[in-house]
Amino acid sequence: MIRSDVLKTLIPLISEQLLVTNIGLPSQEMHLLDDQPSNFYMLGTMGLASSIGLGLALAQDKKVIALDGDGSVLMNFGTLPTIANNVASNFILLIIDNGSYGSTGDQPTYSGMKTSLSDVATACGCDHVVECQAEDAFDTVKAALEGDQMTIIVCKCESGNIKVPVIDIDPVVIKDRFMKVVQS
Amino acid sequence: MSVNDVIMDALVENKVDFVTTVPCKQLAGVIEKIDEAPDIYHIPANREDEGMGLCAGAYLGGKRPAIIMQNTAIGVTINSLTTLIQFYRMPLPMLISYRGEVGEPVACQVEMAVHTKALLNQLSIPIYHFHKPEDADELTDILSYCYMSKKPVAVLMDATFWKGA
Numbered sequence: 001m002i003r004s005d006v007l008k009t010l011i012p013l014i015s016e017q018l019l020v021t022n023i024g025l026p027s028q029e030m031h032l033l034d035d036q037p038s039n040f041y042m043l044g045t046m047g048l049a050s051s052i053g054l055g056l057a058l059a060q061d062k063k064v065i066a067l068d069g070d071g072s073v074l075m076n077f078g079t080l081p082t083i084a085n086n087v088a089s090n091f092i093l094l095i096i097d098n099g100s101y102g103s104t105g106d107q108p109t110y111s112g113m114k115t116s117l118s119d120v121a122t123a124c125g126c127d128h129v130v131e132c133q134a135e136d137a138f139d140t141v142k143a144a145l146e147g148d149q150m151t152i153i154v155c156k157c158e159s160g161n162i163k164v165p166v167i168d169i170d171p172v173v174i175k176d177r178f179m180k181v182v183q184s
Numbered sequence: 185m186s187v188n189d190v191i192m193d194a195l196v197e198n199k200v201d202f203v204t205t206v207p208c209k210q211l212a213g214v215i216e217k218i219d220e221a222p223d224i225y226h227i228p229a230n231r232e233d234e235g236m237g238l239c240a241g242a243y244l245g246g247k248r249p250a251i252i253m254q255n256t257a258i259g260v261t262i263n264s265l266t267t268l269i270q271f272y273r274m275p276l277p278m279l280i281s282y283r284g285e286v287g288e289p290v291a292c293q294v295e296m297a298v299h300t301k302a303l304l305n306q307l308s309i310p311i312y313h314f315h316k317p318e319d320a321d322e323l324t325d326i327l328s329y330c331y332m333s334k335k336p337v338a339v340l341m342d343a344t345f346w347k348g349a
Contacts, residue, residue: 020241043271044266045264047237048236048237048264049237051236052237052238052244052268055202055227055238055245055247056241058202058227058241058242058245059242059243059245078230079230079237082228172273175272178244179244182244182245183246
């Protein structure tokens with residue numbers, strides 16, 4: 001299973017949740033597969049999906065899922081100790097770990113080599129870290145949504161991409177419709 | 185009244201309730217007060233671009249965020265300022281310790297100081313330079329202006345200003 005297959009299986013679970021989606025293909029695939037006002041598409045700023053997600057989770061009570069990638073977390077490693085030490089029970093960091101920079105041509109990342117993101121998250125002090133295979137993504141995310149505990153999920157999947165159009169929604173519109181869902 | 189108290193009062197008056205910080209010697213006093221403030225969630229960041237992500241998320245969640253950092257951080261936040269804060273049109277008051285100005289003991293700090301205003305100007309970010317302690321009296325209005333305009337605003341506070349701390 002590649003990332004888009006994982007996302008397809010998750011849509012029934014996450015469609016109405018507040019999602020902060022990582023720049024590039026994760027945002028574009030969610031936009032193609034299930035465009036929702038509850039999706040905050042990052043059109044730039046690689047690395048900050050987990051930070052935006054945490055800030056949002058700390059600011060209000062609704063569940064928040066940051067849909068992140070391994071390359072993006074590697075770019076902003078400082079996020080993991082911040083998450084560990086500022087626990088938001090309504091926050092799920094879902095790292096789709098395909099061991100590659102998918103949006104730029106599938107160059108390998110270190111998480112596909114010797115570095116384990118779940119071990120790093122645990123070492124940073126995150127209390128509830130779950131590593132799963134793509135086939136178990138649905139059950140793992142379901143359990144996290146039903147629980148009342150901040151969860152870091154590292155979902156391992158194969159590298160590969162589907163063809164997707166770029167997102168041409170104005171960023172201010174993305175923000176505005178998202179904030180209306182948050183406030184509803 | 186210490187400038188630290190004037191800054192705190194301006195934050196409280198503007199209902200700022202989410203502050204991320206990366207420390208600087210000059211900022212130690214104000215960071216301590218923010219940490220003790222009952223109505224402000226203080227979240228230290230490891231790097232200032234991470235802090236801007238936290239502030240963006242908090243804003244989406246209905247908070248009034250601010251970031252406190254050193255001017256060297258302009259070097260690591262240009263992408264976050266342009267593609268996140270400005271692109272999505274979000275307010276972000278940046279209370280900045282302006283190192284490298286007159287009174288600076290560390291030569292390396294001057295290297296970033298000479299570029300600070302030029303970089304902020306290049307980004308079309310409004311700059312307010314606090315040099316004397318009484319300059320802080322304008323902070324309340326600057327914060328209101330920032331949230332009204334939904335843009336980042338830079339408040340540069342130099343060594344002479346911090347003598348009022």
